[in-house]
Amino acid sequence: MMMILCAVTSIVLLATLTTAAVDDTCMRYGLDIDQPGASCSDIYQKNPSIQDQSGYYLIKTDHLFLAHCEMGDNGWMKVADFDASRGDKCPTGWTDITVNNIRMCRSPSNTAGCYSRTFPVHGTSYRKIRGKLRGYQKYTTDGFNGAISINAAYVDGVSITIGNPRKHVWTFAVGISDDQDNPGNVCPCAANPKSAPPSFVGEHYYCESGNTGPYEDTIYTSDPLWDGAGCVHPNNNCCTNVGLPWFIREFPIAQDDDIEVRICTNSDYSNEAVLVDQLELYVQ
Known part of the structure; x- marks a missing residue:
């Protein structure tokens, strides 16, 4: 054998x-x-x-x-590598959708909440996680929406966590507009910011909107999110982070928990959605 x-x-x-x-x-x-x-x-x-x-x-x-x-x-272990544009199926727990000839994944339900997919590390010990994510905005996404629990839909976006109880790794938030002074929530980095992340998120997040101007009931496929591009307003700083599109998170002590990725919204699909077409995760 x-x-x-x-x-x-x-x-x-x-x-x-x-x-x-x-x-x-x-x-x-x-x-x-x-x-x-x-x-x-x-x-x-x-x-x-x-x-x-x-x-x-x-x-x-x-x-x-x-x-x-x-x-x-120094060697990184690949934990997730998904790209809908090359024909990859949506990770288990998410649903396939095609809009304007772009394949992407959405939550499997039309109701608000968080929809999870866990990517195993097989008990491997690590102190760093790095990755990138690309997504799209539908309609009235609110960025950070005021919820303060890591277990709730605290963001219209994608939450990456490890462990039970959950420990925050990174959040990808979706604001309602890049530049509008809207009474709803927009990104903290937008031209007219209205929201701030909860304390457990801290500075470990990216936020962007696919929409410029008043919002419409559509999926904004012309401006992919969290790619470091498309922030056209001169006072919008959502695309200026030098790490984009990658994030890296380092922990003071070694971890061995699997990585959970949740697509979250605090309203149902008719009002807002976050869709994903690329995801990569690595540990070291």
Whole structure:
């Protein structure tokens, strides 16, 4: 069984690594069933010959599994990689929708609330999470809407958390307009800000609107959210963060919880929605 598993692993690795990187695969750290790594970063540090070779490696926590490792910047384990434009199906728990020839995912219900998808890390220990998300606005999204519980729909947007009880990682909020002085909630970074994030979010968020001017009952497909572009008003600072479209969150102590991603709104679909077509998550 060991020889069969090693051979299968070698085939997987051969599809992603150069010939030089898989020479004597069954004798290499992270490539041998008898020498699995503890994480992508661990493999990166202990196997210098593969530090520029991204692909699948063997990791063992409470069980043995194949992980896709991005072997740069000390090694990152891929946790989620979804892109509807290349034909990927929506993650379980979300629903497929196509608008203006753009495929995207929405909540599976027309009622308000948060709709969750959890991405496993298989017990891998990490201190950093990085990722990016792209989405779209429908109608009257309110950004941060005044709710103060991390378990509630505190945002019209996407909430990323870990653990139980939940610990905040990052929030992607959607304001109602980039530039209008609207009585509803807009982004804290917009030209006429009206809302602030709850204390547990702090500065760990991005916020943008796909709409400029008065809002309409439509999905604003012409301006994707959280991509660092489309903030046309000179007093709007929602696209100026140097990290966009990526976020990174570092924790003072190691974590091993799976990552939960929730699409949230505090009103039903007829009034507002947040839709997602790209998501990437990595841990280190």
